[in-house]
Amino acid sequence: MYPHERSLVARLKDKPFALLGVNSDPKDKALDAIKRENLTWRSWWDGGDTSGPIARQYGVRAWPTIYVLDGKGVIRYKGVRGEKMDEAVDTLLKEMASAK
Protein backbone atom coordinates (compact mmCIF):
# COMPACT_ATOMS: atom_id res chain seq x y z
CA MET A 1 0.00 0.00 0.00
CA TYR A 2 2.89 2.40 0.63
CA PRO A 3 4.07 2.62 -3.01
CA HIS A 4 0.55 3.32 -4.25
CA GLU A 5 -0.11 6.05 -1.75
CA ARG A 6 3.32 7.53 -2.31
CA SER A 7 2.64 7.87 -6.03
CA LEU A 8 -0.85 9.30 -5.44
CA VAL A 9 0.55 11.99 -3.14
CA ALA A 10 3.40 12.74 -5.56
CA ARG A 11 1.06 12.96 -8.57
CA LEU A 12 -1.32 15.37 -6.82
CA LYS A 13 1.22 17.49 -4.98
CA ASP A 14 0.05 20.70 -6.73
CA LYS A 15 -3.67 19.94 -6.35
CA PRO A 16 -6.01 20.78 -3.48
CA PHE A 17 -5.53 17.32 -2.04
CA ALA A 18 -4.24 15.83 1.19
CA LEU A 19 -3.69 12.30 2.40
CA LEU A 20 -3.98 12.19 6.17
CA GLY A 21 -3.12 9.11 8.17
CA VAL A 22 -4.35 7.90 11.51
CA ASN A 23 -1.63 5.66 12.84
CA SER A 24 -2.25 2.88 15.35
CA ASP A 25 1.35 1.78 15.92
CA PRO A 26 3.60 2.37 18.88
CA LYS A 27 5.35 5.66 18.13
CA ASP A 28 8.83 4.25 17.48
CA LYS A 29 7.41 1.71 15.05
CA ALA A 30 5.42 4.38 13.20
CA LEU A 31 8.44 6.69 12.97
CA ASP A 32 10.51 3.80 11.70
CA ALA A 33 7.96 3.05 8.96
CA ILE A 34 7.85 6.71 7.92
CA LYS A 35 11.62 6.83 7.61
CA ARG A 36 12.03 3.43 6.01
CA GLU A 37 9.22 3.92 3.49
CA ASN A 38 9.84 7.62 2.96
CA LEU A 39 6.25 8.58 3.78
CA THR A 40 5.66 12.27 3.22
CA TRP A 41 2.11 12.69 4.47
CA ARG A 42 0.99 13.68 7.90
CA SER A 43 -0.53 11.26 10.38
CA TRP A 44 -2.29 11.66 13.65
CA TRP A 45 -0.74 9.36 16.19
CA ASP A 46 -3.61 7.44 17.76
CA GLY A 47 -2.06 6.44 21.07
CA GLY A 48 -0.04 3.40 20.06
CA ASP A 49 -2.64 0.69 19.51
CA THR A 50 -5.86 -0.08 17.68
CA SER A 51 -8.09 1.08 20.53
CA GLY A 52 -6.96 4.70 20.21
CA PRO A 53 -9.43 7.61 20.57
CA ILE A 54 -9.66 8.45 16.86
CA ALA A 55 -10.20 4.84 15.77
CA ARG A 56 -12.84 4.54 18.48
CA GLN A 57 -14.51 7.81 17.48
CA TYR A 58 -14.72 6.58 13.88
CA GLY A 59 -15.72 3.04 14.91
CA VAL A 60 -12.80 1.55 12.97
CA ARG A 61 -12.41 -2.18 13.46
CA ALA A 62 -10.35 -3.16 10.44
CA TRP A 63 -7.13 -1.78 9.06
CA PRO A 64 -6.57 -0.16 6.68
CA THR A 65 -9.82 1.79 6.65
CA ILE A 66 -10.22 4.56 4.09
CA TYR A 67 -12.53 7.58 3.95
CA VAL A 68 -12.52 10.03 1.06
CA LEU A 69 -13.94 13.50 1.76
CA ASP A 70 -14.76 16.28 -0.66
CA GLY A 71 -13.72 19.91 -0.16
CA LYS A 72 -16.68 20.50 2.13
CA GLY A 73 -15.64 17.72 4.47
CA VAL A 74 -18.46 15.43 3.34
CA ILE A 75 -17.75 11.68 3.29
CA ARG A 76 -18.09 10.64 -0.35
CA TYR A 77 -16.36 7.25 -0.51
CA LYS A 78 -15.45 4.56 1.99
CA GLY A 79 -13.06 1.62 1.76
CA VAL A 80 -11.67 2.52 -1.67
CA ARG A 81 -8.18 1.10 -2.17
CA GLY A 82 -5.63 1.03 -4.96
CA GLU A 83 -6.94 2.32 -8.29
CA LYS A 84 -10.39 2.89 -6.79
CA MET A 85 -8.85 5.43 -4.41
CA ASP A 86 -7.24 7.30 -7.34
CA GLU A 87 -10.53 7.31 -9.25
CA ALA A 88 -12.44 8.63 -6.25
CA VAL A 89 -9.95 11.43 -5.62
CA ASP A 90 -9.77 12.40 -9.31
CA THR A 91 -13.58 12.53 -9.53
CA LEU A 92 -13.80 14.84 -6.53
CA LEU A 93 -10.98 17.09 -7.77
CA LYS A 94 -12.71 17.40 -11.15
CA GLU A 95 -16.01 18.16 -9.45
CA MET A 96 -14.35 20.86 -7.37
CA ALA A 97 -12.61 22.40 -10.40
CA SER A 98 -15.83 22.59 -12.44
CA ALA A 99 -17.76 24.16 -9.53
CA LYS A 100 -15.44 27.16 -9.55
Place this chain on the structure above:
Amino acid sequence: MRTLKPVRIACTAVLAAALAAPFVLLAADAPAEQFATLKKEYDTAYAAYLTEARAAKNPTPEQRAALTAKSPLPKYSPKFLELGEKLGKDPAAVDALIFTMRIDGRGANGQKAMERLERDHYNSPQMSQIVGMLRSFRTPAADKLLATITEKNTDPGVQGGLLMSKATAAKTTNPAEAEKLFNQIIEKFASAKSATGTTTLGELAKSELAAMKNATNFDIGKVAPDIEGEDLSGVKFKLSDYRGKVVVIDFWGDW
Protein backbone atom coordinates in the same frame (compact mmCIF):
# COMPACT_ATOMS: atom_id res chain seq x y z
CA MET B 1 32.99 -39.19 39.99
CA ARG B 2 31.39 -36.62 42.17
CA THR B 3 30.09 -34.73 39.17
CA LEU B 4 27.92 -37.68 38.23
CA LYS B 5 25.85 -37.44 41.32
CA PRO B 6 23.47 -34.63 40.30
CA VAL B 7 22.83 -36.41 37.05
CA ARG B 8 21.84 -39.54 38.89
CA ILE B 9 19.51 -37.59 41.13
CA ALA B 10 17.92 -36.01 38.08
CA CYS B 11 17.43 -39.43 36.50
CA THR B 12 15.85 -40.75 39.63
CA ALA B 13 13.50 -37.79 39.73
CA VAL B 14 12.43 -38.37 36.14
CA LEU B 15 11.91 -42.04 36.84
CA ALA B 16 9.85 -41.28 39.92
CA ALA B 17 7.72 -38.83 37.98
CA ALA B 18 7.18 -41.37 35.22
CA LEU B 19 6.14 -44.00 37.75
CA ALA B 20 3.87 -41.58 39.55
CA ALA B 21 2.17 -40.37 36.39
CA PRO B 22 -0.29 -43.27 35.95
CA PHE B 23 -1.42 -42.87 39.55
CA VAL B 24 -2.00 -39.17 39.02
CA LEU B 25 -4.22 -40.04 36.09
CA LEU B 26 -6.03 -42.74 38.01
CA ALA B 27 -6.72 -40.58 41.04
CA ALA B 28 -10.27 -39.30 40.77
CA ASP B 29 -9.72 -35.56 40.71
CA ALA B 30 -12.81 -33.41 40.90
CA PRO B 31 -14.29 -33.01 37.38
CA ALA B 32 -13.47 -29.30 37.26
CA GLU B 33 -9.86 -30.12 38.11
CA GLN B 34 -9.66 -32.78 35.43
CA PHE B 35 -10.78 -30.28 32.85
CA ALA B 36 -8.38 -27.62 34.18
CA THR B 37 -5.46 -30.07 34.05
CA LEU B 38 -6.13 -31.08 30.46
CA LYS B 39 -6.72 -27.46 29.45
CA LYS B 40 -3.39 -26.43 30.97
CA GLU B 41 -1.62 -29.22 29.13
CA TYR B 42 -3.24 -28.11 25.89
CA ASP B 43 -2.43 -24.43 26.48
CA THR B 44 1.24 -25.27 27.01
CA ALA B 45 1.36 -27.38 23.84
CA TYR B 46 -0.46 -24.71 21.86
CA ALA B 47 1.80 -21.90 23.09
CA ALA B 48 4.86 -23.91 22.03
CA TYR B 49 3.29 -24.54 18.63
CA LEU B 50 2.45 -20.85 18.18
CA THR B 51 6.00 -19.80 19.05
CA GLU B 52 7.37 -22.16 16.44
CA ALA B 53 4.81 -21.06 13.85
CA ARG B 54 5.60 -17.39 14.42
CA ALA B 55 9.34 -17.99 14.22
CA ALA B 56 8.97 -19.45 10.73
CA LYS B 57 8.95 -16.36 8.53
CA ASN B 58 7.89 -16.84 4.91
CA PRO B 59 7.73 -20.63 5.12
CA THR B 60 7.73 -22.69 1.93
CA PRO B 61 4.55 -24.72 1.29
CA GLU B 62 6.41 -27.82 2.53
CA GLN B 63 7.50 -26.08 5.71
CA ARG B 64 3.98 -24.81 6.23
CA ALA B 65 2.59 -28.33 5.84
CA ALA B 66 5.15 -29.67 8.31
CA LEU B 67 4.17 -26.96 10.74
CA THR B 68 0.45 -27.67 10.37
CA ALA B 69 1.17 -31.33 11.08
CA LYS B 70 2.58 -30.29 14.43
CA SER B 71 -0.58 -28.54 15.55
CA PRO B 72 -1.80 -29.93 18.89
CA LEU B 73 -5.45 -29.63 17.82
CA PRO B 74 -5.91 -33.13 16.33
CA LYS B 75 -4.26 -34.72 19.35
CA TYR B 76 -6.32 -32.83 21.91
CA SER B 77 -9.80 -32.64 20.42
CA PRO B 78 -10.44 -36.39 21.07
CA LYS B 79 -9.07 -35.99 24.60
CA PHE B 80 -11.45 -33.17 25.43
CA LEU B 81 -14.33 -35.05 23.82
CA GLU B 82 -13.55 -38.17 25.84
CA LEU B 83 -13.40 -36.18 29.06
CA GLY B 84 -16.68 -34.46 28.23
CA GLU B 85 -18.36 -37.80 27.65
CA LYS B 86 -16.86 -39.36 30.76
CA LEU B 87 -17.89 -36.60 33.18
CA GLY B 88 -21.63 -37.09 32.61
CA LYS B 89 -23.84 -34.29 33.83
CA ASP B 90 -21.14 -32.31 35.61
CA PRO B 91 -20.66 -28.67 34.48
CA ALA B 92 -17.02 -29.57 33.74
CA ALA B 93 -18.35 -32.00 31.11
CA VAL B 94 -19.98 -29.03 29.39
CA ASP B 95 -16.70 -27.09 29.58
CA ALA B 96 -14.85 -29.99 27.96
CA LEU B 97 -17.45 -30.44 25.21
CA ILE B 98 -17.58 -26.72 24.49
CA PHE B 99 -13.81 -26.67 24.28
CA THR B 100 -13.88 -29.58 21.85
CA MET B 101 -16.18 -27.66 19.53
CA ARG B 102 -14.08 -24.52 19.89
CA ILE B 103 -10.94 -26.26 18.63
CA ASP B 104 -12.63 -28.66 16.19
CA GLY B 105 -15.78 -26.81 15.11
CA ARG B 106 -16.12 -28.41 11.70
CA GLY B 107 -14.32 -31.66 12.47
CA ALA B 108 -15.76 -35.00 13.52
CA ASN B 109 -15.00 -34.56 17.23
CA GLY B 110 -16.57 -31.12 17.22
CA GLN B 111 -19.75 -32.60 15.74
CA LYS B 112 -19.80 -35.37 18.34
CA ALA B 113 -19.34 -32.78 21.08
CA MET B 114 -22.29 -30.78 19.78
CA GLU B 115 -24.44 -33.89 19.54
CA ARG B 116 -23.61 -34.72 23.15
CA LEU B 117 -24.35 -31.15 24.25
CA GLU B 118 -27.67 -31.31 22.44
CA ARG B 119 -28.62 -34.61 24.06
CA ASP B 120 -27.45 -34.10 27.64
CA HIS B 121 -26.82 -30.43 28.30
CA TYR B 122 -29.31 -28.36 26.30
CA ASN B 123 -30.65 -26.72 29.45
CA SER B 124 -27.26 -25.78 30.93
CA PRO B 125 -26.71 -22.08 31.67
CA GLN B 126 -23.22 -22.58 30.21
CA MET B 127 -24.84 -22.59 26.77
CA SER B 128 -24.65 -18.79 26.96
CA GLN B 129 -20.97 -19.17 26.03
CA ILE B 130 -21.77 -20.68 22.64
CA VAL B 131 -25.12 -19.35 21.47
CA GLY B 132 -23.32 -16.40 19.83
CA MET B 133 -21.11 -18.57 17.66
CA LEU B 134 -23.33 -21.57 16.86
CA ARG B 135 -24.95 -19.72 13.98
CA SER B 136 -21.64 -19.51 12.13
CA PHE B 137 -20.79 -23.23 12.14
CA ARG B 138 -23.39 -24.22 9.55
CA THR B 139 -23.23 -27.95 10.25
CA PRO B 140 -26.30 -30.12 10.96
CA ALA B 141 -25.11 -30.79 14.53
CA ALA B 142 -24.66 -27.08 15.23
CA ASP B 143 -28.03 -26.17 13.74
CA LYS B 144 -29.77 -28.88 15.76
CA LEU B 145 -28.06 -27.81 18.97
CA LEU B 146 -29.02 -24.19 18.36
CA ALA B 147 -32.64 -25.17 17.68
CA THR B 148 -32.92 -27.27 20.84
CA ILE B 149 -31.34 -24.57 23.00
CA THR B 150 -33.66 -21.96 21.53
CA GLU B 151 -36.70 -24.12 22.22
CA LYS B 152 -35.87 -25.64 25.58
CA ASN B 153 -33.20 -23.74 27.51
CA THR B 154 -34.76 -21.75 30.36
CA ASP B 155 -31.74 -19.70 31.49
CA PRO B 156 -32.16 -15.92 30.98
CA GLY B 157 -28.46 -15.51 30.08
CA VAL B 158 -28.89 -18.10 27.33
CA GLN B 159 -32.16 -16.73 25.95
CA GLY B 160 -30.80 -13.19 26.16
CA GLY B 161 -27.61 -14.36 24.45
CA LEU B 162 -29.65 -15.85 21.63
CA LEU B 163 -31.41 -12.56 21.12
CA MET B 164 -28.07 -10.81 21.26
CA SER B 165 -26.60 -12.94 18.48
CA LYS B 166 -29.72 -12.40 16.36
CA ALA B 167 -29.51 -8.64 16.92
CA THR B 168 -25.79 -8.53 16.13
CA ALA B 169 -26.33 -10.48 12.92
CA ALA B 170 -29.11 -8.06 11.88
CA LYS B 171 -26.98 -4.94 12.39
CA THR B 172 -25.83 -4.67 8.80
CA THR B 173 -28.71 -6.42 7.02
CA ASN B 174 -31.64 -4.95 8.92
CA PRO B 175 -30.67 -2.14 11.32
CA ALA B 176 -34.28 -1.40 12.30
CA GLU B 177 -34.77 -5.02 13.37
CA ALA B 178 -31.44 -4.99 15.23
CA GLU B 179 -32.49 -1.89 17.13
CA LYS B 180 -35.78 -3.52 18.08
CA LEU B 181 -33.99 -6.64 19.34
CA PHE B 182 -31.44 -4.67 21.36
CA ASN B 183 -34.32 -2.81 23.01
CA GLN B 184 -36.00 -6.15 23.80
CA ILE B 185 -32.80 -7.32 25.48
CA ILE B 186 -32.75 -4.16 27.60
CA GLU B 187 -36.39 -4.78 28.57
CA LYS B 188 -36.26 -8.51 29.33
CA PHE B 189 -32.67 -9.53 30.00
CA ALA B 190 -30.99 -6.38 31.28
CA SER B 191 -29.40 -8.01 34.32
CA ALA B 192 -28.47 -11.34 32.70
CA LYS B 193 -24.72 -11.97 32.57
CA SER B 194 -22.91 -11.67 29.26
CA ALA B 195 -21.20 -14.73 27.73
CA THR B 196 -17.85 -13.68 29.20
CA GLY B 197 -19.44 -12.95 32.58
CA THR B 198 -17.76 -9.55 32.73
CA THR B 199 -20.81 -7.41 32.03
CA THR B 200 -24.59 -7.66 31.66
CA LEU B 201 -26.57 -8.10 28.47
CA GLY B 202 -28.35 -4.82 29.22
CA GLU B 203 -25.05 -2.91 29.21
CA LEU B 204 -23.93 -4.67 26.05
CA ALA B 205 -27.19 -3.89 24.26
CA LYS B 206 -26.97 -0.24 25.31
CA SER B 207 -23.45 0.15 23.98
CA GLU B 208 -24.46 -1.61 20.74
CA LEU B 209 -27.35 0.84 20.31
CA ALA B 210 -25.04 3.79 20.98
CA ALA B 211 -22.51 2.45 18.45
CA MET B 212 -25.25 2.01 15.84
CA LYS B 213 -26.38 5.59 16.35
CA ASN B 214 -22.78 6.78 16.14
CA ALA B 215 -22.14 4.73 13.00
CA THR B 216 -24.73 6.66 10.98
CA ASN B 217 -22.55 9.76 11.45
CA PHE B 218 -20.03 8.07 9.18
CA ASP B 219 -22.37 7.26 6.31
CA ILE B 220 -21.61 8.53 2.84
CA GLY B 221 -23.12 12.01 2.52
CA LYS B 222 -22.48 13.03 6.13
CA VAL B 223 -19.91 15.63 7.11
CA ALA B 224 -17.03 13.71 8.66
CA PRO B 225 -16.78 14.45 12.39
CA ASP B 226 -13.73 16.58 13.10
CA ILE B 227 -10.54 14.87 14.19
CA GLU B 228 -8.23 16.61 16.61
CA GLY B 229 -4.93 15.20 17.70
CA GLU B 230 -1.17 15.31 17.48
CA ASP B 231 0.99 14.18 14.61
CA LEU B 232 3.97 11.93 15.19
CA SER B 233 6.17 14.88 16.13
CA GLY B 234 3.65 15.99 18.73
CA VAL B 235 2.23 18.92 16.70
CA LYS B 236 -1.54 19.40 17.03
CA PHE B 237 -3.69 19.53 13.93
CA LYS B 238 -7.32 19.13 12.93
CA LEU B 239 -9.19 17.55 10.06
CA SER B 240 -11.16 20.79 9.62
CA ASP B 241 -7.85 22.58 8.81
CA TYR B 242 -8.12 20.82 5.46
CA ARG B 243 -11.49 22.17 4.31
CA GLY B 244 -11.32 23.15 0.66
CA LYS B 245 -9.19 20.13 -0.14
CA VAL B 246 -10.09 16.63 -1.16
CA VAL B 247 -8.96 14.49 1.75
CA VAL B 248 -8.20 10.80 2.04
CA ILE B 249 -8.23 9.63 5.65
CA ASP B 250 -6.21 6.46 5.93
CA PHE B 251 -6.32 4.47 9.18
CA TRP B 252 -3.03 2.61 8.93
CA GLY B 253 -0.51 0.59 10.82
CA ASP B 254 2.84 -0.84 9.86
CA TRP B 255 2.07 -4.50 10.42
